[in-house]
Amino acid sequence: MATESPNVDLAVIGAGVGGCALAAALRRRGWRGSMALLEIGRGPGGRTATRRSRSDRQLALNHGAPLFNITASPEPQLLEPLRRGGWISRFQGAIGSLDEHGQLGAAIANDPLCSGTLWQGSPQMEHVCRGLLNLAQEAAPTPLISGTLVRHLEATSNGWTLRGQQGETLLHCSWLVVSGTLLAHPRCQTVFGWDDVPLQVAAEQSGDPQLQQAWAALAAMPSQASSNLLLSLPANQAGAWRQQPWRLLQFNGAAQERWGIRRVSLQAMAAERWGVVVESSAAFAADHQSVYGSRSSAAQLLGATPKAQAEADVMDALDRALQQALGLSTAGADRQLMRWGAAFPHGPGLAPELSLCPTSRIGFCGDAIAGLGFGRVEGALRSAETLADHLGPFLGAT
Numbered sequence: 001m002a003t004e005s006p007n008v009d010l011a012v013i014g015a016g017v018g019g020c021a022l023a024a025a026l027r028r029r030g031w032r033g034s035m036a037l038l039e040i041g042r043g044p045g046g047r048t049a050t051r052r053s054r055s056d057r058q059l060a061l062n063h064g065a066p067l068f069n070i071t072a073s074p075e076p077q078l079l080e081p082l083r084r085g086g087w088i089s090r091f092q093g094a095i096g097s098l099d100e101h102g103q104l105g106a107a108i109a110n111d112p113l114c115s116g117t118l119w120q121g122s123p124q125m126e127h128v129c130r131g132l133l134n135l136a137q138e139a140a141p142t143p144l145i146s147g148t149l150v151r152h153l154e155a156t157s158n159g160w161t162l163r164g165q166q167g168e169t170l171l172h173c174s175w176l177v178v179s180g181t182l183l184a185h186p187r188c189q190t191v192f193g194w195d196d197v198p199l200q201v202a203a204e205q206s207g208d209p210q211l212q213q214a215w216a217a218l219a220a221m222p223s224q225a226s227s228n229l230l231l232s233l234p235a236n237q238a239g240a241w242r243q244q245p246w247r248l249l250q251f252n253g254a255a256q257e258r259w260g261i262r263r264v265s266l267q268a269m270a271a272e273r274w275g276v277v278v279e280s281s282a283a284f285a286a287d288h289q290s291v292y293g294s295r296s297s298a299a300q301l302l303g304a305t306p307k308a309q310a311e312a313d314v315m316d317a318l319d320r321a322l323q324q325a326l327g328l329s330t331a332g333a334d335r336q337l338m339r340w341g342a343a344f345p346h347g348p349g350l351a352p353e354l355s356l357c358p359t360s361r362i363g364f365c366g367d368a369i370a371g372l373g374f375g376r377v378e379g380a381l382r383s384a385e386t387l388a389d390h391l392g393p394f395l396g397a398t
């Protein structure tokens with residue numbers, strides 16, 4: 001028997017920091033309407049997700065942001081409940097830098113990712129989003145529909161219908177919030193082989209000039225990619241890495257040019273295993289843009305054909321550069337590649353006045369919204385809180 005597609009007051013596409021923070025912020029403003037989040041990945045997190053493995057239960061690698069920073073007060077309102085609930089804690093690891101001669105030095109002053117107060121998910125980065133969802137769910141049911149790619153956005157007389165890859169109805173909603181830029185940006189056509197850009201189609205059909213402007217701004221937003229090498233070292237091979245005086249290592253500009261690496265983080269795992277996450281330079285990622293990690297959720301969901309040799313070549317290049325730069329061996333490490341096609345958006349971002357289009361009943365949040373923290377976790381948190389302030393009254397929040 002066919003089951004009817006769910007109908008919710010609000011659907012949120014994306015369960016990264018922006019989407020999860022919006023859910024938490026609306027619930028904390030007293031809104032108890034029906035809401036669901038849809039997410040491609042197996043769980044929440046987006047670019048703050050933690051890589052897990054069904055076959056290796058101890059594996060837990062923060063393969064996107066390894067930490068986040070808050071640079072101004074007042075801090076985002078959601079920070080305190082996250083801290084109180086034990087979902088985040090201060091980042092404790094030492095930060096160092098590496099120059100083009102392989103010399104270790106102090107942290108680079110004024111690095112935009114390391115100024116202000118530094119935080120991490122506790123114990124893993126995925127717990128930032130898990131904590132936000134928990135804050136929402138404590139107040140009212142807020143289901144996360146994971147492993148689900150939204151392919152089509154269809155405006156209806158009283159809201160939106162969201163459709164999946166095969167055109168199947170995923171759900172109907174009265175209001176829609178899109179986090180992340182994937183559905184608006186032409187890169188979705190290259191990544192997924194789609195013949196249209198879903199938000200462009202929706203904006204053109206709507207005839208709403210505000211939505212058309214919002215789509216055009218998101219579509220034109222450039223971003224920096226990052227090809228990340230994830231290494232998992234067994235306990236007996238991790239000794240020299242564990243003894244490093246840093247947990248996060250920033251490469252200066254010349255070192256990035258020499259080795260193609262921007263940053264390295266060292267992450268403790270269960271049973272004395274260690275993870276090393278190597279974030280490539282922007283130039284390295286641009287040179288290898290068609291090579292993605294075949295173990296990523298998006299690649300697996302789409303059944304993309306892995307390019308095994310190209311993937312191995314990219315991993316070899318980063319691995320070699322890492323060993324040369326640090327003089328440390330990675331022998332015995334299990335390796336994976338994670339490519340972030342849009343790791344960091346470039347400013348100025350979507351103007352806040354375009355982040356809610358009431359005529360079309362659609363809003364936008366996430367780190368692509370212009371303002372304090374743009375391009376970082378801080379911006380994703382702040383944009384969600386601002387959107388909750390503006391959207392709440394339309395939804396009937398007090």
Ligand SMILES: Cc1cc2nc3c(=O)[nH]c(=O)nc-3n(C[C@H](O)[C@H](O)[C@H](O)COP(=O)(O)OP(=O)(O)OC[C@H]3O[C@@H](n4cnc5c(N)ncnc54)[C@H](O)[C@@H]3O)c2cc1C
Nearest residue numbers: 014016017018040046047064065150180343366367376377
């Ligand atoms: C390697 C790396 C290092 C970083 N380092 C730092 C750092 O040190 N400090 C810092 O503050 N920030 C850092 N960042 C940036 C930070 O991770 C982001 O600013 C933040 O996580 C953005 O959150 P968001 O919710 O806006 O977007 P995202 O996390 O991208 O969330 C969007 C979500 O929407 C989902 N989605 C998109 N389209 C669809 C669809 N059609 N259907 C279903 N789901 C969909 C995506 O899967 C994703 O989970 C880093 C990012 C990367 C990649």
